[in-house]
Amino acid sequence: MAASLQExxxxxxxxxxxxxxxxxxxxxxxxxxxxxxxxxxxxxITAVLMVASLYMIFIYAPIERTQGIPQKxxxxxxxxAWDAYLAFFFTLVGSIAYLKTGRARWDVLAHSAAxxxxxxxxxxxITGSIWGKTIWGTWWTWDARLTSTLVMWxxxxxxxxxxxxxxxxxxxxxxxxxxxxxxxxxxxxxxxSVTWWRTLHPQPTVLNPxxxxxxxxxxxxxxxxxxxMTILFFYLLRERMLIEHLRAEVHALTDRALEQQLSEVDA
Amino acid sequence: xxxxFAAFVVVWAGIFLYxxxxxxxxxxxxxxxxxxxxxxxxxxxxxxxxx
Numbered sequence: 001m002a003a004s005l006q007e008x009x010x011x012x013x014x015x016x017x018x019x020x021x022x023x024x025x026x027x028x029x030x031x032x033x034x035x036x037x038x039x040x041x042x043x044x045i046t047a048v049l050m051v052a053s054l055y056m057i058f059i060y061a062p063i064e065r066t067q068g069i070p071q072k073x074x075x076x077x078x079x080x081a082w083d084a085y086l087a088f089f090f091t092l093v094g095s096i097a098y099l100k101t102g103r104a105r106w107d108v109l110a111h112s113a114a115x116x117x118x119x120x121x122x123x124x125x126i127t128g129s130i131w132g133k134t135i136w137g138t139w140w141t142w143d144a145r146l147t148s149t150l151v152m153w154x155x156x157x158x159x160x161x162x163x164x165x166x167x168x169x170x171x172x173x174x175x176x177x178x179x180x181x182x183x184x185x186x187x188x189x190x191x192x193s194v195t196w197w198r199t200l201h202p203q204p205t206v207l208n209p210x211x212x213x214x215x216x217x218x219x220x221x222x223x224x225x226x227x228x229m230t231i232l233f234f235y236l237l238r239e240r241m242l243i244e245h246l247r248a249e250v251h252a253l254t255d256r257a258l259e260q261q262l263s264e265v266d267a
Numbered sequence: 268x269x270x271x272f273a274a275f276v277v278v279w280a281g282i283f284l285y286x287x288x289x290x291x292x293x294x295x296x297x298x299x300x301x302x303x304x305x306x307x308x309x310x311x312x313x314x315x316x317x318x
Contacts (some may be wrong), residue, residue, distance in 0.1 A: 073274040080278065123281050130274040232282070239289050246296035253303040260310060 031075070048237050049228040053221075068108030070134040075221055077127045078206075079229035080120050081149075082175035086233055088116030088156065088187050097171060104248075107173040110180050112240035114159050115235065122151045136200060145191040145201035152190050155183040 022207070057075045094110030104122055128146065129139045139147065154196035158180045166172030194201050205214050 069271050072271055076274060076278045118279070119285055123278055126277050126281075127274045130270050130277070134270045144278050236286070239286070239293070243289060243292050243296065246293065246300060250296055250303065253300065253307065257303060257307060257310075260307075 025212060039232060041236055042238075044232075046060055046228070046232050049224070049231060050083070053228045056221035056224045061218050062215075064218075067135060071124045071130060073127055073131040075225050077124060077131060078222060079225045080124045080127065082226060083190070083229045083233045084117050084120040084124055084152075085187055086230065087120060087237075088115045088152070088184055089113075090237070091117065091156075091180045092184040095177035098177045099181075104173070107177065108241055108244045108248075109237075110177060111163060111173075112237055112244055114156050114176075114180065116236050116240060118153065118156045120233075121149065121156065125149060125153060141200060144199045145190065145198035145199050148186060148190045148193045150184045152183075155179070168248070 057072055061072070061075070063069060091110045091114035094106045094108075094113060098106035098110060125146075128149075132141070133139050136194060159176055162179060163172055163176050166175055194203055203213075206212050206219070206222065214222065231255075
């Protein structure tokens with residue numbers, strides 16, 4: 001147990017090569033291997049972009065003719081879903097890399113991204129329900145997109161529950177990594193569900209094989225919000241990874257203090 | 268209109284509460300770490316540590 005905690009607070013220097021792992025290291029880690037703390041500049045950029053998104057959504061983008069104002073929920077709902085996919089992709093990458101290398105930093109990445117993904121998917125489900133109530137007249141229907149998204153939410157809630165049940169050790173990290181890899185199978189199913197099955201949910205408006213079906217001003221508002229949400233995601237990921245690292249350091253120091261106290265009592 | 272505002276409040280309030288909760292955790296953890304490090308160095312300096 002002590003060894004695994006020590007390993008979880010490892011400060012191996014980051015990889016400076018050209019592999020995907022090295023790119024990820026440079027994005028998320030300081031040269032000494034510690035997670036990069038979210039900088040003030042990053043926070044300010046996110047805040048300014050959020051204000052720009054609000055301007056684009058409520059002032060720049062026109063009101064949709066058939067749905068009216070509730071259509072503006074779409075500008076939150078779609079970027080949140082994109083961020084959730086991104087979060088679960090990071091969980092997949094972190095899980096594969098952890099099983100391959102055994103380095104705790106990858107497990108921290110997978111765990112942090114999964115937690116953020118669950119929060120974002122919860123917001124996707126809530127905003128989707130609110131939109132559904134206004135347009136379909138119901139909060140929920142067992143449509144393929146809604147059901148597969150709910151399944152995705154359950155998979156990653158199970159991932160977090162597994163972690164808290166097994167504990168912060170190598171065994172827990174390995175089990176979670178397997179679930180993080182297998183669970184990702186549902187992500188493309190969620191995305192393709194509107195194409196594969198007949199659903200009530202609207203068809204893709206941007207990643208449509210025939211090209212984007214949105215008018216230019218609406219597409220611009222969506223793109224600004226997508227960029228904002230992506231930057232917000234990286235802000236959240238850095239902050240979450242920092243917490244995980246601080247927590248591991250507290251555990252390691254507490255363990256060391258206990259061991260010292262025990263050895264003093266024995267002496 | 269009210270539904271749209273409900274969605275707006277859920278999204279932004281959800282994200283901001285999540286960030287505030289984390290910032291509190293970072294502050295608490297940093298405080299805990301500082302206290303643990305201080306007690307560790309105090310133990311190392313104490314005469315009992317030399318035995």
